[in-house]
Amino acid sequence: MNPLKVANTLTSNVVHRINKRKSISAIKASPQVFTHLPAGTDRYQAALYFADPMVNAYQIRQWYEPLRRLSEFAPVVILVRNPETAIALLGESPLPIYYAPTIADIEEMLETQDIRAVFYVNQNIRNFQMMRFNDPAHVFISHGESEKAYMWSNQLKAYDYVFSAGQAARDRLAKNLLRYDAIERTRLIGRPQIDVEYPAPVVLNADYKTVLYAPTWEGDRPSMSYGSVTSHGTSMIKALVESGKYNVIFRPHPRSGINSHAYKAGLESIRVSFILNRKTGAPSYVYDESDSWGWQWACADICVTDISAVAYDWLATGKPIIVTTPKNENAAVSDSPALLKLPALSSQEASNAVALITELVAREDHDFIELVEHYFGETASGASMQRFITESLSVMGKQPSLDTDRVDA
Template sequence: MRPLARLRRTGRRSRPRRFGRLRRFGPLAALGVAFAGQVAGAVGPDAGLLAASTAGGLGVEALLHHRHRRLSRVLSKARANVMVRHLIRDLLLVAGLMNLEPQGPGRHYLPLCYGLLLCYALYFACQGAVAKVRRSRALPVLTRNIDASALRLRPAPPALLARRPGVRLLATGLPATSGLTATALTGDGRWAGAGVALSVLLAGAGLAVLLAWLLPGRRPPGEAEVLAWFDAWLAAYRPTVGMYFSGGTSSAYQADMWLEPLAGLGGRAGLGGRGERPVIVLRERFMLQKLGPTDLPVVCVPKVAHLMRLEHSTLGVLLHPANSGKTSQVLRIPSIKHAFVNHGESDKLSSCNPYAKAYDEVWVAGPAARERYARAEVGVDDRDVVEIGRPQLAPIEAHAGPPAAGRPVTVLYAPTWEGWTDDPGNTSVILAGENLVRALLADPGVRLLYRPHPMTGSVDPRAAAADARIRRMVGGGGTAVAMPARTRRAFPARADGAERMLLQGAPEPGRAAAVAAEEAAREAAYWAGLGPREHRVVTGAGPSLYSCFNRADLLISDVSSVVSDFLASGKPYAVANTGGLSEDEFRAVFPTVRAATVLTPDARGVPALLEAVRDPSKDRLAGVRAELKEQLLGPADPPSPARFAAAVEALGARAAARGARVPGPRGETAVRVPGRDG
């Protein structure tokens, strides 16, 4: 029976894989069949086969653009983009028409060829016009939550013309292709002539519309005007503290965790009895939309030369949640004091990077991080280390005891990613993940939440493969629970950066609070729709990490900032040891493990761990967790938001004092307590 059961299980798993391959390669095979049919119909010649294959090819093109855009991008990289495919399709139609001619190909087909050439010439002209329009609308500074009406920005061109060249080609070329196909079936050349003429008219009209966006009255303001407007906004708003962020598409979470603490500074009294005036400074245009909901003013300054204009502003402090190649560019501004706040702390070497000594100060959560920098000897002076706690941990609820009788133990397995090195101890996903999940699922009194790091598998393919297997194991635990959709400001499909800048003007009062309330309602709806014993894979579209903390009775993770943050709850946690160290060595090397249950890759300790969660008398690490919490996160009084605000104020005062001593960028010596000198 066992071999048969194994065979059945294997069969059930192989079907989705075969279906996945069919979804990936089915359209490609259908496209190849359509072209092969066109060739056979043109050479045959066979008018029916030629027409049917052409229609089939157009259907596959529509499928590629609507359902398989990734495959379409792969074909484009292989120099088989939609323009090449459409050109081949039309040429095969013309070849078929010539072969279908009883007296042999005649000169009356030359106008059709010239018409097709004109269609493609207009297509390339449209491409050039699109590039010109995009360059004219690429403003030197983009903003969010700032009133940009003074710039007289206008909507972008229609998306069909400016953003979807493949669909545009198919739409304008469809009459020509249809006319050629009709001529192949009927032998009447008027169909082809009418189709080609209509395609020429459509392509010409599209080009005319695009050229209209280059007229003086419709062009956006020039670089000088936009920069002058930006300088005027800086002078009027008088920012005092900012967050600088640069990163890839999956790194926005690193900045998101500091949005609330930064926004909280605006309501606190600073020097002179005023609150801070925060601003967010980005470098990548796409990050404007990746950044989470906030009412804070956001500016994106892609070019270094324009970034240097901040030196002339009242900005005195910049906070840095991450290191990046572009960080060194803003560090060149001497009038601004820079503090590295990181996006999480752990015992990994990345939490005491030598790059940290480039900043004026390094802000950490508690004494443990200070000691970590001292041990690492990376050049960070202990006098520049400031303990501020973790102001973003306020939403984490304190431990309320073991789960009630009859209620399952909710376990959150939140491993980190593999990192930039090949150290097997970075992530437990590869060596221990499946064993841990298997052991947890074997206990009927466990509900498992699996929340992998968003960058899992980005470096090591083994991590991606293990993550996929774990998702399949966990995902079979119940029906899918959809997270209610976020209510986002609707942008037209054509909207580009300039148009979004206009639409994302000054926010309505209380919008951030409304968004927070909506997010809380979404998360509550998610958990309410999840059965008490249903397992779930929680991804970026699901509840936040801290929301998962509040639902979990136990955390299993790796050596990462997730462990430090979870300590704020006081709940039990475990750390997987996959680096080959003994348990004593593991605890000695990584202080955050001192209050954790250490699990080996074979997951043998999972049953005893679950028993300690159910029975507090067997939880021998509760006191150690309380001590470690203060060492990692600092004291509870004064609260972390107050310490964070005090650190901002003190560093701002240092910037002001430096400005009073050192001549400014224009030679003046009168500098301000930034934004507070009235």
């Protein structure tokens, strides 16, 4: 084994243990913040369960605002198992944090609170420690709609309900999950995130149209190797910068580069390219590592992305989109309506992507209306948020009024 790699691993482990001890000490010093359990009508009625480290916090950030809206009708808490995550989320979440490192801590919360629904954004194996409890409704809400094989994992059978964006997701589950009643076990909520306004952290050159390139990560196995940074991205970005025709927002997946040195090197080459080509009066080049996902929808005119949740978030905007074709032939690709209809980009075509981008930006009618309805249902302002709140309250046994201004227990 490489001695340098061994040394780096040992150093990382030591740093992790030190940070963990510091976090636990901070939590113990503020029990009223991290282990507070309210009484009476303030008792929590719903929880978002998150057992992950902060590297996966992108999965829950997109649910902050929908859950905050839900908390106006039923108190919501984020249940965290990791001490560093508890400390970090306290500084950014609009919802209270409850730190529960042990099953006994979870039992105490359930005994004192009125938890009727538990939401899950991923399929962490520790989810099953929470799902052992029978009383709450266990609801998988995921961290994005996509055509990845992850979206029809057999693990979904373990949840009482799956909150899906639209009919396409229900059809996907019905097709791929054996011995599973997709109609009974799914609730269609649209994409409540599209009903949230997101302030942009950057100012782009208004003289140019903007391309959003938002690839997924490289994956951890061949069937999930949808990431396009090395196969498409570096050559496409080079062509875009050389053309001088477009602002570019590059939004890599937070987990990009963790399994592949080549993928990580591709990220760095794009970063350097942006730095070297920043000039006054020229197109804007933004290497976007912000925590916020959503402001890009309003700022960009076209999106290039992979088979991932980004494609479906963008689809709801009605703006042009290009989906990359995975170079790895072992990547699981379905013959979904979206992938059959949306413009595709192979790795061989990536260096000539500027021509396709220019053509699509100039086109006025992208004929996405039927696709959007199939994947999201009604996307009028506020419709998805309304459905999320209504379905959440329904599985909790609470009846919202027609205007959702109040809810009856």
